[in-house]
Amino acid sequence: MSGKGGRVGGGVATLGDVSGAFGRVLVVDDSEVIRQLIRVNLELEGFQVVTAADGAECLEVVRRVRPDVVTLDVVMPRLDGLRTAARLRAVPETARLPIAIVSACTPADLDRGASVGVDGYLAKPFDPADLVALVHRLMALRDRAEGAREGYAYGFGDGAAGFRSRRTGGNGPGGAYS
Template sequence: MLVVDDDDVIRQLIEVNLTLEGFEVATAVDGQDCLDKVETVRPDVITLDVMMPRLDGWVTATRLRDQDATRHIKVVLITARAQEYDKRRGMGIGVDAYLTKPFDPAELIQVVRDLAGAPRD
């Protein structure tokens, strides 16, 4: 599990909730940090903020989907961008789930559980 968010509080909130549910969690502070860590962490699921410095979530998700080595990783976008256009954009990239901030931690945990247990097509 890799949690990617530039906001320390949000990143820690997600990390703590997932750790309490038994997930092994690594963190990254932005999209570039995510791409740098993904090969060593080898996550099954990545939670990914959209609006981040250096490399945003849109570009990061696209790069993850474009590479054979990371194409299989489940991606959950977690963002304040709640417009239908944004959701369609995320699904067009191929993300597996889209949650808007503020999010319900129980919903996030359920989404991650579902994705971690289901093979990607």
């Protein structure tokens, strides 16, 4: 598949020229290296990928591109990932959009993410296979016909991407979820 991208609007948002057989993913991270790493891995798996450099740009791109899934870094300029997720949840058109945090987060960030309705988490550094598995799970979440939001996909690297069904407060990976 081609890794060549095109510009979307005036920012750094790019849209790869792949078919997007599995759906469209908006990757939001202030690191160009991380954006490209995620983009390449998802494009190789058949996803169409759009990128944005921060939360403010994400909100603009979401309206134009209508992604199926959004991945967000937490620490970004202008608008961080958790505030971006909260804003996406506050708008009816994006309230049910599957969102994953892909970041080196603290347990407090996980709690804040869960409280704003983030659907998934993958810790940096991550195995590309875990990233792909998480995005597939979020696509499945998007495809569910049920009215209620279900599950919480999470990952802590080393093959741990999956769904969280309940809050434990126990000693699982990261100390907050198991």
